[in-house]
Amino acid sequence: MRSAYTFLSCVLLALFVSQVRAGEKPELWLYYPTNLLVDQNLDKAKEIWGRAAAAGYDHVLIADSKFSRLPSMDKRYFQNCDKAKKIAEGLKLQLVPALFSVGYSNDILSQDPNLAEGLPVKDQLFIVKNGTAEPAGSIHFGKMAFHDDSVSVDGNTATVHAGKSSARFTFKLPVTPFRCYHISVKIKTADLHSRPEIKALAGERGLQWQNLQVKPTQDWTQCDVVFNSLDNAEVNVYFGIWDEVRGSLQWKDWSIEEVGLVNVLRRPGAPCIVKEESTGKVLKEGTDFEPIVDPRLGNNPFAGEYDSYHTPAAIHTKLPDGTKLLVSWYHPAIVYDGQVSACISEPKFQQLLADQARRMKEIWGAPLYMMSHDEFRTCNFDEACESKKQTPGELLAANVRECTKLLRPQKAAVWNDMFDPYHNAVKGPYYLVNGPYTNSWEGLDKDVLVVNWNHGKRDQSLKFFADRGNRQLIAGYYDNDLSEFSQWLASAKKVNGVVGYMYTTWRGDYSAIEKFAKMARE
Numbered sequence: 162m163r164s165a166y167t168f169l170s171c172v173l174l175a176l177f178v179s180q181v182r183a184g185e186k187p188e189l190w191l192y193y194p195t196n197l198l199v200d201q202n203l204d205k206a207k208e209i210w211g212r213a214a215a216a217g218y219d220h221v222l223i224a225d226s227k228f229s230r231l232p233s234m235d236k237r238y239f240q241n242c243d244k245a246k247k248i249a250e251g252l253k254l255q256l257v258p259a260l261f262s263v264g265y266s267n268d269i270l271s272q273d274p275n276l277a278e279g280l281p282v283k284d285q286l287f288i289v290k291n292g293t294a295e296p297a298g299s300i301h302f303g304k305m306a307f308h309d310d311s312v313s314v315d316g317n318t319a320t321v322h323a324g325k326s327s328a329r330f331t332f333k334l335p336v337t338p339f340r341c342y343h344i345s346v347k348i349k350t351a352d353l354h355s356r357p358e359i360k361a362l363a364g365e366r367g368l369q370w371q372n373l374q375v376k377p378t379q380d381w382t383q384c385d386v387v388f389n390s391l392d393n394a395e396v397n398v399y400f401g402i403w404d405e406v407r408g409s410l411q412w413k414d415w416s417i418e419e420v421g422l423v424n425v426l427r428r429p430g431a432p433c434i435v436k437e438e439s440t441g442k443v444l445k446e447g448t449d450f451e452p453i454v455d456p457r458l459g460n461n462p463f464a465g466e467y468d469s470y471h472t473p474a475a476i477h478t479k480l481p482d483g484t485k486l487l488v489s490w491y492h493p494a495i496v497y498d499g500q501v502s503a504c505i506s507e508p509k510f511q512q513l514l515a516d517q518a519r520r521m522k523e524i525w526g527a528p529l530y531m532m533s534h535d536e537f538r539t540c541n542f543d544e545a546c547e548s549k550k551q552t553p554g555e556l557l558a559a560n561v562r563e564c565t566k567l568l569r570p571q572k573a574a575v576w577n578d579m580f581d582p583y584h585n586a587v588k589g590p591y592y593l594v595n596g597p598y599t600n601s602w603e604g605l606d607k608d609v610l611v612v613n614w615n616h617g618k619r620d621q622s623l624k625f626f627a628d629r630g631n632r633q634l635i636a637g638y639y640d641n642d643l644s645e646f647s648q649w650l651a652s653a654k655k656v657n658g659v660v661g662y663m664y665t666t667w668r669g670d671y672s673a674i675e676k677f678a679k680m681a682r683e
Contacts, residue, residue, distance in 0.1 A: 182475070189662060213254070257530065356402065375658050422473040422474040437484070540595065554586065554600040
């Protein structure tokens with residue numbers, strides 16, 4: 162009887178949710194990233210927000226990297242926040258401030274770069290010489306495994322020929338599991354309009370994800386990337402272009418080395434342990450060897466920015482020459498154009514999130530906030546995470562549940578992708594995540610608004626969250642023509658609980674906000 166009553170209650174609630182909005186106009190949101198430290202940006206906001214208000218928009222999702230750097234902001238910044246609030250109030254727009262940089266964590270990591278998620282190096286062999294311990298492992302590329310017909314190889318130089326569908330050359334390398342490897346290569350281009358990449362692949366998992374930042378035309382320029390072998394004993398390293406070759410590209414002087422203590426993390430959940438190989442004795446930092454510090458960690462060219470390679474931190478010691486040490490340590494992964502993810506299991510990171518929530522609520526006093534959990538690409542490899550004995554999905558569910566509590570009694574919204582089984586909440590392998598992200602959605606309270614941008618699988622995604630009882634806002638446009646938005650509108654009619662649409666631009670293109678609004682409310 163009780164189960165029947167519960168079922169009937171759920172049906173009535175669903176009918177109420179769908180009926181309460183019958184005949185109402187959908188909400189219209191504007192996604193608006195900005196930098197409120199720049200006074201002129203307030204004038205620009207007033208202009209764009211004014212156009213949006215005139216077109217019928219009622220919400221502005223405001224994002225600013227400085228929201229994650231509030232402890233270092235001066236009085237003028239907070240005055241500009243007040244001015245932004247007044248502009249919105251005058252236009253009858255509700256501001257929805259974004260916070261919680263989970264996934265793209267660089268800005269909040271500016272407060273402590275050691276809080277990045279770490280990939281493990283285990284028992285790496287170092288040998289003491291002249292008061293410094295250096296890595297003893299060595300590796301070289303050796304014979305090339307193969308190259309495409311579009312690549313000509315002359316010694317240690319490879320020339321790519323234009324007009325082909327791809328141009329790659331590769332090496333098959335035996336590696337030691339859980340080691341950090343540094344690849345260096347020089348690249349020369351002329352009028353290149355394709356994207357050169359370096360991939361390190363092991364089975365179904367990619368180990369190297371950083372973009373090379375190659376200019377269309379450049380003289381010989383050194384590029385450096387780093388990858389962790391994880392639990393693999395063999396890796397395929399590719400240099401190349403995977404799309405049509407347009408322009409001139411040359412590679413030369415490629416090399417690889419086992420590297421030590423570059424971007425070494427120092428925090429409780431990512432310990433750096435130095436042992437004597439012969440006895441297994443754990444050496445004491447500050448006594449048996451000098452403190453290990455990497456001053457360039459997360460600080461190049463400014464706080465929160467990580468470079469892939471620089472001179473590694475040293476282990477200085479008075480131990481006799483020839484002493485063999487086993488060093489275990491952690492380093493962050495860099496994805497695409499500099500993205501670094503934080504460790505959501507480290508207590509200090511949770512403290513930073515709590516501090517940010519308190520500050521943002523004091524500044525904005527908004528009824529609704531946007532949680533920026535999005536494309537979370539490194540997780541569950543360091544000791545802080547692994548000690549919990551949970552999957553990445555369970556860790557993320559706990560984090561988003563806690564973040565939602567930090568915002569109470571105010572409401573929360575969140576991007577769909579990391580909680581969507583038809584998007585990024587998948588079994589994997591997913592980037593550098595140790596385990597599945599499935600069941601992360603269990604951390605979403607029913608009153609969390611899901612901002613859905615999964616256009617490719619929009620019907621499945623919309624139904625999934627509708628069936629869970631979460632209201633949804635559709636993020637459309639994405640600097641494309643509006644034909645995709647028409648498809649969103651058609652899909653939205655198939656489910657209950659879609660409350661509105663957000664004009665979403667990454668390029669600052671606001672040319673179509675009026676047309677978008679008209680389509681949304683026709």
